[in-house]
Amino acid sequence: MIRFENVSKVYDGQTRPALADVTVDVDKGEFVFLVGQSGSGKSTFLKLALRELRPSRGRVFVAGKELNRLSGWKVPRLRRQIGTVFQDFRLLPNKTVHENVAFALQVIGKPKHHITKVVPEVLELVGLDGKELRMPDELSGGEQQRVAIARAFVNRPMILIADEPTGNLDPSTSVGIMKLLDRINRTGTTVMMATHDSNIVDQMRKRVIELEGGKLVRDQSRGVYGYQT
Numbered sequence: 001m002i003r004f005e006n007v008s009k010v011y012d013g014q015t016r017p018a019l020a021d022v023t024v025d026v027d028k029g030e031f032v033f034l035v036g037q038s039g040s041g042k043s044t045f046l047k048l049a050l051r052e053l054r055p056s057r058g059r060v061f062v063a064g065k066e067l068n069r070l071s072g073w074k075v076p077r078l079r080r081q082i083g084t085v086f087q088d089f090r091l092l093p094n095k096t097v098h099e100n101v102a103f104a105l106q107v108i109g110k111p112k113h114h115i116t117k118v119v120p121e122v123l124e125l126v127g128l129d130g131k132e133l134r135m136p137d138e139l140s141g142g143e144q145q146r147v148a149i150a151r152a153f154v155n156r157p158m159i160l161i162a163d164e165p166t167g168n169l170d171p172s173t174s175v176g177i178m179k180l181l182d183r184i185n186r187t188g189t190t191v192m193m194a195t196h197d198s199n200i201v202d203q204m205r206k207r208v209i210e211l212e213g214g215k216l217v218r219d220q221s222r223g224v225y226g227y228q229t
């Protein structure tokens, strides 16, 4: 589903690569944690998978397509297959919960009757039924992240990319968010999540890929956050 072949990324004006000769293969339906210290290359990795960046060397494949050879007009179609969730939620502050999720479908031209049907379904899935008409600032951080997850998932993407989704949440709220991501993963969606949250990684026992200075230094199934001695 996501395949990196000897991928390196050197940002303009830099000499040290942010990602150095990374090869990794993530299958459909996997749940993968991407760990590593700040600056190790996690966000660079995720941006390459979204084709927000191009590799300096190597090839990136997502859903069978080599991203460097994908024509520009096909990029929106690719991104529709990938839901994204971030640490800072990124909700539209002047829209209600329902409108935030509905908007994701409006911009890709889904008909109104479809939107009216699926938005309540996904809000129920994430545990927000009854809060459809709230504004984002009337929600807790955990609830705002649930809206962001609903918005990312409403189009049933093949892949969900989450960059530090629990970074702004307290531990018990984070557990709820992880249960939700696990549930989404069990519908067949491939989940790739960058995180610094060692408790969560240790509890979930999923595949762990670790980066250090841009290099892939560990790829462990049912792994933990740090090296086991």
Ligand SMILES: Nc1ncnc2c1ncn2[C@@H]1O[C@H](COP(=O)(O)OP(=O)(O)OP(=O)(O)O)[C@@H](O)[C@H]1O
Pocket: 011, 012, 014, 017, 018, 036, 037, 038, 039, 040, 041, 042, 043, 044, 045
């Ligand atoms: N636009 C950019 N221009 C130049 N260098 C960059 C740019 N973005 C990131 N870098 C550098 O690339 C390296 C990897 O950064 P990246 O953001 O991928 O790390 P990260 O693991 O996601 O860090 P964090 O956990 O803090 O989010 C760092 O050395 C960073 O300074």
